[in-house]
Amino acid sequence: MASLDLRHLVQDNGSKILLFVWDGLGGIGAGPDGRTELEAARTPNADRLAAQGTCGLLEPVGPGITPGSGPGHLGLFGYDPVEYPIGRGALEAVGVGFDFRAGDVAARLNFCTRDAAGRITDRRAGRIPTEESKVVVARIAEAVREVDGVEALWAPVKEHRALLVLRGEGLGDGVEDTDPQKEGVPPVEPRARDEAKANVRTARVAAKVLARAMDAIRGEAKANGILARGFALRPTWPTMRERFGLRAAVAAGTPMYRGVARLVGMEPLEATNDVAKDVASVAAAWDRYDFFFLHYKHTDKAGEDGNFEAKVHYIEEADAALPALERLRPDVLIVTADHSTPSAMKGHSWHPVPVLLSAKTARRDGAAKFGESACRTGGLGLRPSTHLMPLALAHAGRLAKFGA
Amino acid sequence: MASLDLRHLVQDNGSKILLFVWDGLGGIGAGPDGRTELEAARTPNADRLAAQGTCGLLEPVGPGITPGSGPGHLGLFGYDPVEYPIGRGALEAVGVGFDFRAGDVAARLNFCTRDAAGRITDRRAGRIPTEESKVVVARIAEAVREVDGVEALWAPVKEHRALLVLRGEGLGDGVEDTDPQKEGVPPVEPRARDEAKANVRTARVAAKVLARAMDAIRGEAKANGILARGFALRPTWPTMRERFGLRAAVAAGTPMYRGVARLVGMEPLEATNDVAKDVASVAAAWDRYDFFFLHYKHTDKAGEDGNFEAKVHYIEEADAALPALERLRPDVLIVTADHSTPSAMKGHSWHPVPVLLSAKTARRDGAAKFGESACRTGGLGLRPSTHLMPLALAHAGRLAKFGA
Numbered sequence: 001m002a003s004l005d006l007r008h009l010v011q012d013n014g015s016k017i018l019l020f021v022w023d024g025l026g027g028i029g030a031g032p033d034g035r036t037e038l039e040a041a042r043t044p045n046a047d048r049l050a051a052q053g054t055c056g057l058l059e060p061v062g063p064g065i066t067p068g069s070g071p072g073h074l075g076l077f078g079y080d081p082v083e084y085p086i087g088r089g090a091l092e093a094v095g096v097g098f099d100f101r102a103g104d105v106a107a108r109l110n111f112c113t114r115d116a117a118g119r120i121t122d123r124r125a126g127r128i129p130t131e132e133s134k135v136v137v138a139r140i141a142e143a144v145r146e147v148d149g150v151e152a153l154w155a156p157v158k159e160h161r162a163l164l165v166l167r168g169e170g171l172g173d174g175v176e177d178t179d180p181q182k183e184g185v186p187p188v189e190p191r192a193r194d195e196a197k198a199n200v201r202t203a204r205v206a207a208k209v210l211a212r213a214m215d216a217i218r219g220e221a222k223a224n225g226i227l228a229r230g231f232a233l234r235p236t237w238p239t240m241r242e243r244f245g246l247r248a249a250v251a252a253g254t255p256m257y258r259g260v261a262r263l264v265g266m267e268p269l270e271a272t273n274d275v276a277k278d279v280a281s282v283a284a285a286w287d288r289y290d291f292f293f294l295h296y297k298h299t300d301k302a303g304e305d306g307n308f309e310a311k312v313h314y315i316e317e318a319d320a321a322l323p324a325l326e327r328l329r330p331d332v333l334i335v336t337a338d339h340s341t342p343s344a345m346k347g348h349s350w351h352p353v354p355v356l357l358s359a360k361t362a363r364r365d366g367a368a369k370f371g372e373s374a375c376r377t378g379g380l381g382l383r384p385s386t387h388l389m390p391l392a393l394a395h396a397g398r399l400a401k402f403g404a
Numbered sequence: 405m406a407s408l409d410l411r412h413l414v415q416d417n418g419s420k421i422l423l424f425v426w427d428g429l430g431g432i433g434a435g436p437d438g439r440t441e442l443e444a445a446r447t448p449n450a451d452r453l454a455a456q457g458t459c460g461l462l463e464p465v466g467p468g469i470t471p472g473s474g475p476g477h478l479g480l481f482g483y484d485p486v487e488y489p490i491g492r493g494a495l496e497a498v499g500v501g502f503d504f505r506a507g508d509v510a511a512r513l514n515f516c517t518r519d520a521a522g523r524i525t526d527r528r529a530g531r532i533p534t535e536e537s538k539v540v541v542a543r544i545a546e547a548v549r550e551v552d553g554v555e556a557l558w559a560p561v562k563e564h565r566a567l568l569v570l571r572g573e574g575l576g577d578g579v580e581d582t583d584p585q586k587e588g589v590p591p592v593e594p595r596a597r598d599e600a601k602a603n604v605r606t607a608r609v610a611a612k613v614l615a616r617a618m619d620a621i622r623g624e625a626k627a628n629g630i631l632a633r634g635f636a637l638r639p640t641w642p643t644m645r646e647r648f649g650l651r652a653a654v655a656a657g658t659p660m661y662r663g664v665a666r667l668v669g670m671e672p673l674e675a676t677n678d679v680a681k682d683v684a685s686v687a688a689a690w691d692r693y694d695f696f697f698l699h700y701k702h703t704d705k706a707g708e709d710g711n712f713e714a715k716v717h718y719i720e721e722a723d724a725a726l727p728a729l730e731r732l733r734p735d736v737l738i739v740t741a742d743h744s745t746p747s748a749m750k751g752h753s754w755h756p757v758p759v760l761l762s763a764k765t766a767r768r769d770g771a772a773k774f775g776e777s778a779c780r781t782g783g784l785g786l787r788p789s790t791h792l793m794p795l796a797l798a799h800a801g802r803l804a805k806f807g808a
Contacts, residue, residue: 064791095808376785
């Protein structure tokens with residue numbers, strides 16, 4: 001069916017929605033009894049909410065698609081991740097918590113090693129340690145601050161990777177990568193993808209910026225060259241306020257999630273990945289916002305590590321945080337995930353994620369426990385994750401009737 | 405949600421996917437206990453795979469849409485049958501196992517009876533028997549081989565129906581039917597649908613070809629006229645290799661299914677509709693392909709005949725073939741159908757078809773039996789059949805993460 005623009009229906013009734021994301025929560029049945037981490041965990045609070053509320057499964061991006069952290073969260077925020085793509089440079093800027101502004105163009109950098117003739121001999125500069133990379137980035141940042149009226153901003157990332165952000169008027173992101181994808185040749189010059197003025201200007205500035213930066217590090221044994229990839233403008237998307245009428249805030253201790261949330265207009269609250277503190281942070285801001293996104297990271301990490309028991313433990317820790325959130329009396333309280341991270345797979349997966357929605361208007365569905373199996377027959381059914389926001393708004397009394 | 409072009413995500417890890425289609429498998433509850441044919445059958449192998457794997461229901465084309473054999477299979481292959489229409493002439497060519505090539509234009513022919521003035525007196529030539537029709541087609545094939553540099557190729561179909569394929573440079577399929585849809589008037593001349601050169605040329609050639617053919621059979625008592633319908637080029641679609649990175653093969657004893665599979669680039673293996681032999685054929689080709697489509701016809705035939713017991717019997721026969729397929733160690737083994745053929749309805753129907761997917765990464769869903777009822781609450785939920793291929797690719801480890 002054609003989807004409806006909710007802008008015409010949203011209304012403000014002062015209600016509050018709390019989205020509590022247990023990152024990577026979903027699992028697959030592993031072990032002799034086929035239980036997932038969530039099913040093995042003791043989650044009395046989520047179970048109680050599930051029993052009183054309605055449950056289901058959300059498919060983050062599409063059938064079979066394993067989402068990265070960006071797309072996984074965008075779906076939950078009501079932004080179809082296929083329609084709202086984040087360029088690679090932009091995601092890197094967001095991921096390191098860079099103050100990435102509208103009009104900025106970001107690119108991912110790899111340090112590389114070049115020989116005396118300028119040819120690449122190692123595309124990853126021997127994967128130099130982050131500490132070493134930081135020093136190199138600092139030297140570049142000192143040497144290259146501005147070119148043709150465009151600011152050049154630099155940030156270290158991890159190992160041989162770094163971030164370049166160009167800030168100035170009239171920049172574009174139609175600029176090709178400078179990584180030739182092979183060794184034995186010099187880096188490619190940044191080239192505009194077309195004749196658009198903004199792209200031509202950006203390619204020219206990028207060429208000068210990168211040349212000067214390589215000049216500044218030419219004495220380095222390993223990181224004496226730079227490859228730039230994924231030039232991307234900061235997305236300028238309609239905010240959650242514009243689309244859903246929500247003043248939205250994010251409490252996420254990890255820059256990536258905070259950054260993605262900021263791309264849809266959420267305002268950042270203090271957060272540390274200490275769940276009690278992050279809950280307190282939400283509580284302190286309770287009166288100022290309509291929508292809160294609280295991010296819990298540890299479940300994903302344990303799944304990535306392939307540690308079933310640790311994931312169970314962290315699920316129980318997240319569960320224990322629920323009563324403090326309930327005391328805030330959100331009109332809609334949702335527990336779900338951005339994607340599955342089955343510890344049996346040691347990575348993200350495409351499996352649908354469990355969701356529970358607690359609200360006075362929730363239709364009880366008899367799920368007595370919060371788990372993948374119970375959610376499979378839950379009242380919300382199996383749906384794309386983009387359905388969550390309209391449902392949350394409805395249960396919050398924030399959507400007017402459609403048609404008379 | 406917007407759908408994603410998987411081309412950017414597919415990767416080759418050497419894994420193998422086996423799609424075992426039990427044609428027309430789905431049923432509706434009939435008889436005193438309301439069980440379907442599948443539920444009444446003893447299927448220990450499928451039940452075991454269902455218990456370890458994940459189940460669901462697939463909707464072949466759309467809600468309420470009863471698919472023909474072409475669309476039903478295209479959906480399973482990941483080709484939305486609405487986006488990938490097969491012209492009627494093309495389907496006929498494929499259905500009779502004609503060597504239908506890119507650039508060929510096919511049309512379905514009906515023999516008709518005409519009076520001395522050339523007016524149609526019977527649009528189906530008294531439904532002459534196939535044997536009689538074969539003789540008439542042979543006479544035409546002898547008499548009309550080429551017109552204006554275009555080859556005319558002829559094949560008998562069933563009763564009064566036959567196939568014409570035009571082969572030559574620059575042909576089009578924008579040509580109107582010559583069947584006036586009523587008696588008492590002569591056949592219509594083939595007319596181009598527009599002024600495109602290829603269509604004008606094809607209409608002109610078709611007019612000459614049909615006139616000469618009718619000349620050759622004017623002495624026939626019944627089949628002395630020809631009506632041509634559904635002019636259609638062979639579709640030129642991206643192959644499964646292009647879209648999904650899969651070297652694909654088909655083992656289907658019936659030309660129609662083999663033909664549809666070839667339209668998406670599958671290579672034909674020897675097949676006879678003797679399931680043990682067809683399984684052996686798959687086994688012999690195991691190392692050469694990534695994806696195997698094994699077709700089992702008898703279930704559909706029994707459904708069409710309205711024979712519940714026969715359908716149960718053939719389901720059990722198909723089930724007995726599973727262990728030999730399991731011994732090939734496919735990474736993903738799928739059992740499903742192209743459409744339902746409830747014996748209570750004696751024909752295809754729109755009812756969703758049961759599907760079971762067996763893979764190491766399958767989330768167990770507690771289905772203890774392979775059947776419509778168990779599948780209804782299975783982990784895959786109820787989905788369009790086009791979702792099956794992305795899921796199969798994911799479980800085979802052939803899809804990279806989307807976004808970071």
